[in-house]
Amino acid sequence: MCGRWPALSEANLEFCRPAADNPRMKKLFIKTYGCQMNAYDSARMADLLAPLGYAPVEKQEGADMVILNTCHIREKAAEKVYSELGRLAVLKREKPGMLVAVAGCVAQAEGEEMVRRQGAVDMVVGPQSYHRLPEMIARHARDAGHVLETDFPALEKFDALPQASSESGVSAFLTVQEGCDKFCTFCVVPYTRGPEHSRSPESILAEARNLVSRGAREIVLLGQNVNAYRGVDSHGKDWNLARLIDALAQIHDVYRIRYTTSHPRDMDDDLIAAHGNIEKLMPFLHLPVQSGSDSVLAAMNRQHTADDYLRLIGRLRAARPDIAFSSDFIAGFPGESDADFEATMALVRSVKFSQCFSFKYSPRPGTPAAGAKKLVAESVKTSRLLALQALLLEQQDEANKASIGQTMDVLFEKAGRENGQLVGRSPWLQPVHVQAGTSRIGTIGAVKIAALTANSLHGALAQTASA
Numbered sequence: 178m179c180g181r182w183p184a185l186s187e188a189n190l191e192f193c194r195p196a197a198d199n200p201r202m203k204k205l206f207i208k209t210y211g212c213q214m215n216a217y218d219s220a221r222m223a224d225l226l227a228p229l230g231y232a233p234v235e236k237q238e239g240a241d242m243v244i245l246n247t248c249h250i251r252e253k254a255a256e257k258v259y260s261e262l263g264r265l266a267v268l269k270r271e272k273p274g275m276l277v278a279v280a281g282c283v284a285q286a287e288g289e290e291m292v293r294r295q296g297a298v299d300m301v302v303g304p305q306s307y308h309r310l311p312e313m314i315a316r317h318a319r320d321a322g323h324v325l326e327t328d329f330p331a332l333e334k335f336d337a338l339p340q341a342s343s344e345s346g347v348s349a350f351l352t353v354q355e356g357c358d359k360f361c362t363f364c365v366v367p368y369t370r371g372p373e374h375s376r377s378p379e380s381i382l383a384e385a386r387n388l389v390s391r392g393a394r395e396i397v398l399l400g401q402n403v404n405a406y407r408g409v410d411s412h413g414k415d416w417n418l419a420r421l422i423d424a425l426a427q428i429h430d431v432y433r434i435r436y437t438t439s440h441p442r443d444m445d446d447d448l449i450a451a452h453g454n455i456e457k458l459m460p461f462l463h464l465p466v467q468s469g470s471d472s473v474l475a476a477m478n479r480q481h482t483a484d485d486y487l488r489l490i491g492r493l494r495a496a497r498p499d500i501a502f503s504s505d506f507i508a509g510f511p512g513e514s515d516a517d518f519e520a521t522m523a524l525v526r527s528v529k530f531s532q533c534f535s536f537k538y539s540p541r542p543g544t545p546a547a548g549a550k551k552l553v554a555e556s557v558k559t560s561r562l563l564a565l566q567a568l569l570l571e572q573q574d575e576a577n578k579a580s581i582g583q584t585m586d587v588l589f590e591k592a593g594r595e596n597g598q599l600v601g602r603s604p605w606l607q608p609v610h611v612q613a614g615t616s617r618i619g620t621i622g623a624v625k626i627a628a629l630t631a632n633s634l635h636g637a638l639a640q641t642a643s644a
């Protein structure tokens with residue numbers, strides 16, 4: 178629903194520029210589903226395949242290679258992949274040499290079954306193995322059989338990936354941590370992404386410098402559980418996320434830093450303090466809570482209570498009074514009573530979120546909750562989700578309306594749909610539209626907000642750009 182990062186819906190990738198008009202270039206089409214980490218992985222796959230002559234295109238028709246980078250988080254997300262594969266099988270009959278690869282979390286979870294179910298699939302590659310794609314393409318060319326790679330060699334992947342070699346967007350994703358050891362009872366991520374693993378601070382800082390040299394001005398640090406980041410540097414010293422953010426803030430042309438997604442249990446004192454001390458760290462935090470009921474939170478194995486969450490919000494607000502929050506919610510988890518759901522609504526009323534994602538519970542094969550007996554009826558799930566979304570939308574509207582008349586710093590990211598218009602982001606991640614020239618892309622300007630349409634703010638430049 179609302180929110181900027183298309184966390185769990187299809188993400189259309191900005192790096193998909195048309196292939197150069199070079200007949201020797203092979204056309205690569207990547208379709209990305211799921212979270213920001215998949216968007217990051219898709220961009221890295223494009224970098225990895227560029228030396229083999231593959232250039233991104235925007236249509237799958239006529240492509241030499243199609244990669245579906247998939248998401249397994251809910252049933253609907255996974256099923257989309259099979260319908261897409263059906264369409265690709267038809268295209269492949271017209272162009273038999275076309276390579277079809279399935280990457281991401283469905284590949285990891287159901288790779289072998291996928292090859293059995295859909296003969297059009299040439300390659301299956303898990304999220305920890307995609308650095309092996311060039312070698313897999315070569316293997317496929319040699320013996321034309323299906324190639325499957327779904328190990329978890331997390332330690333080698335980042336070393337094997339090349340640095341980005343194309344232009345970066347103004348806001349760039351940078352994966353610093355992968356995997357999850359939390360095992361929430363509803364969630365597939367620990368099984369599809371494997372155990373928690375943090376990259377070394379040196380390799381992250383080098384990647385950030387490279388992104389900045391290619392035009393990035395905002396770095397969004399990514400991890401399935403990004404605040405569990407524990408990197409070890411070349412002197413054997415441990416770094417937590419706060420220290421990493423502090424080091425990134427020293428890079429002159431990094432204007433803004435964000436991180437996502439965090440688990441409430443991993444918000445340590447240093448990170449809370451960083452929100453007060455590091456000016457480049459933006460006053461916006463996505464902090465999923467899932468439910469406001471302690472018994473549901475316990476059944477989900479979230480390892481915190483509703484009150485723990487509220488106290489955490491209080492400490493973050495004390496460190497950075499203007500901080501805005503977003504969250505994820507699941508409606509209709511097994512055993513959720515009317516009173517449990519009311520507790521979620523009460524938590525939402527008490528926090529006041531500025532944006533949110535909310536979902537109906539979807540049982541996932543292999544997760545502990547999938548075997549639960551006390552299921553919530555589909556119609557009840559739907560009515561709870563609608564009530565929750567109405568409240569969240571009201572809060573989002575309130576936050577946006579409160580921006581009218583304010584002057585805020587906006588980082589301009591790209592041209593808008595209308596002529597002469599730029600789109601940027603406020604510190605609180607709201608999209609802001611202004612009339613201004615494209616030379617301001619990549620700079621920060623003070624904008625006086627005048628109006629609100631749907632989810633976007635509209636305003637005018639208040640003074641010359643400050644960066």
Ligand code: SAH
Nearest residue numbers: 363364401438465505506536537538539541
């Ligand atoms: N690591 C993050 C979230 C990863 S998944 C965290 O701990 O918060 C993103 C969101 O998808 C979750 O926060 C949850 O709200 C939702 N989700 C995950 N599994 C789900 C399921 N089985 N059914 C419905 N929503 C689910």
Ligand code: SF4
Nearest residue numbers: 357359360361364366
């Ligand atoms: Fe899934 Fe929980 Fe891990 Fe988030 S913390 S990825 S919801 S298991």
Ligand code: F3S
Nearest residue numbers: 211212248249250282
């Ligand atoms: Fe989906 Fe995998 Fe991300 S299941 S949400 S693509 S970690």
